[in-house]
Amino acid sequence: MNAVITGASSGIGEECAYILAQKGYDVYLIARRKSELLRVAKHIRSLNTVHVFVIPADITKKKSYALLEQQLPKKIDVFINNAGKGFLGSFTDSTLSSQEKIVSLNITAFLKLSYLVAQRMRKQSSGFILHVSSIASFFPGPFMASYYASKAFGSSFSDSLREELRGTGVSVTCLCPGPTSTGFAQAAHAEGSALFTRSPLMSPYIVAYAGIRGMFSRRRRVIPGLHNKLSVFFSRFLPHGLLFRIVRRLNQ
Template sequence: MKKTALITGATSGLGYEFVKLLSKDGFDLVLVARNQQKLEEIKQTFSNIQVTVIAKDLSIAGAAKEVFREMEDKQIDIDILVNNAGFGLMGKFDELDIHKQTEMIQLNITALTELTYYFLPGFKRKNHGRILNVASTAAFQPGPLMAVYYATKAFVLSFSEALVEELNGSGVTVTTLCPGATKTNFASIANVEGTKMFSNAMSSDIVAQKGYEAMMSGKRVVITGGLNKAGAYSAKFLPRSLAAKIAKYVAREK
């Protein structure tokens, strides 16, 4: 019996790379994103697998539950959950639009948490399931000029690592992908393309491959790139005030 993976933010960037990797391994797919037309275009490229598309804006309260209910109604059993959807914003906290920042919290934290909550019981009943939560190296320190974004990714990492311990022996694995700067449309949306942090961005296919391999092997956390690993680990030992200053420096223009 074929297994099915659900991917959020599936139409571009890392999400689309996960779509390609999972389809290559023969998984049926459920693709969730806002753009119906783009979802349909992607669906038409596959003939060997079953692809279900759901046009849903997960930054809207209640959308995650609607996705889960649609899976129940269509009797689609999910085996892999890839919580990839998310976005960031560059700027001082009090100068950015508060509505956009609360949308970021809703998407990066609440939707991810709710989808995990709704699908996890089914995974546990089967004694099998894989969850991949996309965080960031931003999770390891405070992030001036992207304060809310960094905080959302710190939540994702902490939440995911806690679940690993709760689920020990259940057959369900939770993997957190922590990439550094990656060549996706994230940079243009967040307005960080011209900053120091994106001067050596990794390609999205390489980052996705590392995350996919880690998920399939049940690894707890994967940080992509040698410099990113060094930065993440060093942040654990630096005073948080200094880590914040470094994060502010790399957020500035080149």
């Protein structure tokens, strides 16, 4: 059994790799930092007898798609589409390239790898896909505008693909974590934001575990943590203006 995990060099993706290896899956680990992937691979090999394949690649690069088409196994049983990043800051004060990076990773690469894997799974009439989105997909995100919008794309796309693949043997689940203690905040320059200093942070292991459990139970969506579930639920009843101001404060 083969599991492919993007963003496996840290955080939620790393924990997904440990959990799936423990379940007996051979794991294909994808991220840019080879040294971190080798660290994760070493840890897995020290605890399990599964095969571990390290694929260092920047999945936003065109050539990476061709590389992955060749290096990924023909039969993929589990796909964790997890690699993603955020950017905190004013849209107009930021560089265009910093905004484009969010779109090329969280939308374009996310979509292309879903395409590659979903086609293979469709042919084999089986497979589990876990799209890692965010509770950010439920709100607009002033000062993290492109990130929130990219995650809205992820959740919407995941639901649509799930429905398209209904009855084919391929199951699609969307994981929507809230603030989680990983490398994400630092990479997004968001460590000082109220979102990360005042919100309860979840552990990446608990988030990954909830996502994988939900995926194997063929659930449409998983929101780990009661506080995150409540935030999403009650946000529906807030007037838009108030909701926008609350998110703005959390992000600033």
